[in-house]
Amino acid sequence: MTVQWAGLSPELLLGLDRSSGEQLRVQVERQLRDAIRGGRLAADERLPSSRELARSLGLSRGLIQDCYAQLQAEGYLVTRVGSATRVAACAPLAAPVEPSAEDTAQPSRLIADFRHGVPDLASFPRADWLWAVREAARRMPTSDLDYGDPRGSLDLRGVVAAYLRRVRAAAAEPDRTLICSGYAQGLALALQVLARAGVLAVAHEDPGSPASTSAAVRAAGLTPVPVPVDARGIDVAALEASGARAVIVTPAHQWPTGVLLAPERRHALLAWARRRDAYVIEDDYDAEFRYDREPVGSLQGLAADRVVSIGTVSKSLAPALRIGWLLSPPALTAPLTEAKRSADRGTPTLDQLALARLIESGRYDRHLRRMRTLYGARCRTLRAALAEHAPGVRLTGLAAGFHAVAHLPDGTDELTVITAARARRVGLYGMSACRASGGTEPSQLVLGFGDVPERAIAEGIAAVGDLLGDVRVAEAGVRS
Helix, strand or coil: CCCCCCCCCCCCCCCCCCCCCCCHHHHHHHHHHHHHHCCCCCCCCECCCHHHHHHHHCCCHHHHHHHHHHHHHCCCEECCCCCCCEECCCCCCCCCCCCCHHHHCCCCCCCEECCCCCCCHHHCCHHHHHHHHHHHHHHCCHHHHCCCCCCCCHHHHHHHHHHHHHHHCCCCCHHHEEEECHHHHHHHHHHHHHHHCCCCEEEEEECCCHHHHHHHHHHCCCEEEEEEEECCEECHHHHHHHCCCEEEECCCCCCCCCCCCCHHHHHHHHHHHHHHCCEEEEECCCCCCECCCCCCCCHHHHCCCCEEEEEECCCCCCHHHCCEEEECCHHHHHHHHHHHHHHHCCCCHHHHHHHHHHHHCCHHHHHHHHHHHHHHHHHHHHHHHHHHHCCCCEEECCCECCEEEEECCCCCCHHHHHHHHHHCCEECCEHHHHCCCCCCCCCEEEEECCCCCHHHHHHHHHHHHHHHHCHHHHHHHHHC
């Protein structure tokens, strides 16, 4: 897509060598020609006026006009009366790069893509966010335009702490709250500080997010250790035996199984942390979307001295905002603050203030209530579609969030089903990618429905229902 510069277009960088002996006009023509052929200047892109370019290069306007005339004669430029000089739509280009096999193998548009971890992007509250940005810009003092506290805006830290105390029963205080650029940065900062404190190994849930979690742990110079999860959450006895002094958990809605960390496991986990002088990193990733009648408080609220809790608006609003927070134990606050200062000196302040206004005004909670209704309806649609087209498939993990685990019949090959479904233009994703071993047994799918409209859910499941319910049909689908 060609950018249509409004008003005065940006300057065009051309370098002239006045000592080379080559005529300046020839140099300008050659560089403009190369810029067009190489794609640096796109078709229909506006060039600077002859007056502008002459001024920036220290040349006469007549020389630039001669260059433009020559390139127009060669078919590189077009000039219309009353309009700027532009790159010709049919300008000669350099030989195109041959597409790779990966590029040419992209699937056609999917009927439904059940990818997980993505909220309904179309429901982002644009009008409320624009209001919040305007309100933040109107109210912010001039001093807030400086770098400020690396922990983040005190305004947002105060709002987030108050909000988490109220809705998550967290032991949150503004002084021990750090604003970060999403979960990934919060985790990286926590791991970096723990490594400096002498931690050598970090445990993580299995199944979980082995690829991204292990990469983050290794990037901090630590050793990742998978610990099994069962129907009651992480196995604390196995954690004890692992030798790790830190663990990453999703206690409110385990990713991806959806199980809730049982009360006795919660207490055992915190007892392990105190006994081992260890830390728990709590990924509180989608606790806002709980549909049963038993709200679950934050693990951090039970042991603020041993739990680093990380939350974001990536699931509640949109990943593009890149705003999160980290509740720090007192002993780690200073080193975490310094790590954040070294990383980027702070998360963008205007966005922080806009989020503070959004939460304070009640617009954030109004959006969450609307999304709970939306995801609840999609969940019911998914249940109904599977009951109709694949009654042998059992769903679990639906007490919260916007993904479910589909348990395929015994003997069904997960990869076979995924491949056959893709041929029918339905994107399915297996539990094997969430297991540290990559194992495909038991055969399960992780069905995300956050960014899938109800109609697409129904059509997608109808298209692949026979694959999900009968292993023989699935195998035939691949052979065909």
